[in-house]
Amino acid sequence: MSNDVETKKSKKQDNLVPIYIMGKRYDVPSSLTIQKAMEYAGYQLVRGCGCRGGICGACGTVYRFPNSYRIEVGLACQTVVEPDMYIAQLPFFPGNKAEYDIEKLEPTGATIAKYYPEIYKCVGCGTCTRSCPMDIDVMDYISRAIRGDIEGTAKLSFDCVMCGLCAARCPAEEVQYNIAILARRLYGRHIAKRASHVQKAVEYVEQGRFKKGIEQLKKMSVEELKEIYNARETEPHMGPEEWTPADKNNVIIE
Amino acid sequence: MPYTAELKKLIKIVEKTRPARVERKKRGEEFPPMSLKEREEILKYHPDFKEDGRSEIKLGPNKGYRIANEMVSLLHAPSRVDPDRVDLSSADYETDVLVIGGGGAGSAAALLARENGVKVIIATKLRMGDANTMMAEGGIQAATKSEKDSPYYHYLDAMGGGHFKNDPDLVETLVTEAPKIIAWLEKLGAMFSKFEDGRLRTMHGGGTSRKRMHYAGDITGAEIMRTVRDEVKNHSTDIKILEFSPAVELILNDKGVCAGALLYNLETEEYLVVKAKAVVLATGGSGRLHIQNFMTTNHYGATGDGLIMGYHAGVPLSFLHTVQYHPTGAVFPEQAEGLLITEKFRGAGANVLNVDGEQFVYEREPRDVEASAFIRECLERGKGVPTPTGKFGVWLDSPMIDILNGEGTVRREFPGKWILFKRYGIDITKEPMLVFPTLHYQNGGLKIDKETKTNIPGLFAGGEVSGGVHGENRLMGNSLLDVMVFGRIAGKNAAIYAKNKFKDGKLTLDHVKKYNKELKKVDIDTDSRVAPMLLPDYSNPDVRKKQLTTRYVGTIR
Secondary structure, three states, X not given: OOOHHHHHHXXXXXXXXXXXXXXXXXXXXXXXEHHHHHHHHOOOOOOOOOOOOOOOOOOEEEEEOOOOOOOEEEEOOOOEOOOOEEEEEOOOOOOXXXXXXXXXXXXXXXXXXXHOHHHHHOOOOOHHHHOOOOOOOHHHHHHXXXXXXXXXXXXXXXXXXXXXXXXXXXOOXXXXXXXXXXXXXXXXXXXXXXXXXHHXXXXXXXXXXXXXXXXXXXXXXXXXXXXXXXXXXXXXXXXXXXXXXXXXXXXXXX | OOOOHHHHHHHHHHHHHHHHHHHHHHOOOOOOOOOHHHHHHHHHHOHHHOHHHEEEOOOOOOOOOEEEHHHHHHHOOXXXXXXXXXXXXXXXXXXXXXXXXXXXXXXXXXXXXXXXXXXXXXEOOOOOOOOHHHHOOOOEEOOOOOOOOOHHHHHHHHHHHOOOOOOHHHHHHHHHHHHHHHHHHHHHOOOOOEOOOOOEOEEOOOOOOOOOEEOOOOOHHHHHHHHHHHHHOOOOOOEEEEOOOOEEEEEEEOOOOEEEEEEXXXXXXXXXXXXXXXXXXXXXXXXXXXXXXXXXXXXXXXOOHHHHHHHHHOOOEEOOOOOEEEEEEEOOOHHHOOOEOOOHHHHOOOOEEOOOOOEOOOOOOOHHHHHHHHHHHHHHOOOOEEXXXXXXXXXXOOHHHHHHHOOOHHHHHOHHHHHHHHHOOOOOOOOOEEEEEEEEEOOOEEEOOOOOEOOOOOEEEOOOOEEOOOOOOOOOOHHHHHHHHHHHHHHHHHHHHHHHOOOOOXXXXXXXXXXXXXXXXXOOOOOXXXXXXXXXXXXXXXXXXXXXXXXOOOOOO
């Protein structure tokens, strides 16, 4: 692959390693991430770069090493380069996204199948799991969705950054990450228990129960406000959930 | 890259002091918090106070205002495009409400605008959801537990954090709307962390008097962003999304109202005219300006574009003399430099320690105070932990969290960071993290009122691009709240204005021509500068030296 001249050149410069960006060789510092290595090589990124922090899914990358048949995956902003990496990015992949009104849906496998019927084409090959840069067992959450275990799909897919690598390689042409977010929203809306205290708080606000207290604060001088601020109780850090303040004046206990 | 041998030696010191510190934590003994006077003293170490980091704006509504050099440099740059060459006689797109920005505030605005019966175009620089919202971690504040908390205390906390300089109307709106936002997000299906009975789990953050930080694992921002983005994409007939199409200037009309924007297609390099009856600016922050060369937590596109466009049109700025540095940005390994390590770690009990393994500051001071304390500890007191790249940091003792709250807490509550550090060979349940302040949040911005109106009819703004909500320093958990509260208000009000108040007229970029002329008058060197920046420049100087094309003609540009 690399001839003697190239190897000698690479060895001359300390800490530079050869990588191949879409087949083209560039020698880059060994401590760089793939993303920064591309910028070092001269690419100015428009596509394929988002949060640069491992959460937005813009920089899904596939790579190989010579003499290995394995396809590796990673996020370019998180993966450190290794010598002889053969890299290609996937900044976009056309994925089927259904449109729905979450309010009107039942949290069942039938709902998932209605909007993503291709889920039944899953052959259980596990390519999606092997393509996930977030170490999610994608096949597991897809099979749960097929079985109607919406909660399982939701919890297992929680770390998904929706990079699209799974969908790009799926022989059944599913868009796993869109199936997952439907499941997560179904779980959050229809399965997880409602937080009743939130509804109460909204009602109290709508009734104007806190208006007077805040009006008083707004009228105060900075000095007066500072006094109140300094005197306010702080909920104990390691205290129990059931803690209540000594000063019951601006809270509502019913 | 796992910890080096030298750093592992220093970690042994942390392990030695840990048992005593854990006991103190269990007894409720905290490092003494600072008094308001002590807070004032420590702020002298804050980067905001470095005089040579700031300069004066020479034109426009805030002439004379001293803010960060990097921001002033952009305000002193001519427009990216020659306004005389833009054909405003026919629009490439026409809509009721144009939302500029596809993050949390932009998405919330689009949803509420649509709910109020108008058609929407979202123009975003990168992809829908590529925004700081996606990266926010710790939580979203709201006083939902009325038996121990209320908007009254939330108001106090926000004012105290902001040095009592916040706009009281904006804070009142923020804290009063907060419970409704949690209800709205829960209804959209966001997976907040809950107790068995459905009660939302909440935590403390810096400067909070009550535990009102709601969260979804350690990726609250991502969970909120994914959910609202999915909802936006469920209405493709009413909300059209233009990706990789940043706005570069606002368009007004001859009635003096905002009437759209000029977009730039990042791929075809065309400039496109969007005609609208109302515009919402939701362009987010400016961390990629790397103020004073600080690393940043922000996403790739955070270059303060909305500030530039608004300022060109005459919208005043407020509270930009302070910028928030998040106290705990990762400083090891090098690949993770600048990365946000959520305040929630400190909220869950992790101590902050100097090189001697000892505490030196109360862990939950407001961010500017906390960051200043870290800077003083490393730079002045010389007690920082040295990194292999010549930087300094302090320890964030994450192993304490499992000891205090039960094994498995870190993996359950901070799955994002656990996996991120695992990739680098560091198990954060067994080894502390190394952190230092990183550029994080634009406390101020375009001036708005509580209806998100600017001084230009038809121009609304919400989220990080606006100023006044957080005064001189934002509390943790109030930004995710800000984008939802004011994004929704902006969308709703833009829709109502578009339906009832909009006055059609001839489109104009005269304000841009005026601005460019004014720049020449105040004798600013404008060569080789344009604004807005759109994307930061991370090019390799050695590569630049070899880019020798004399003239760009034809396909190879």
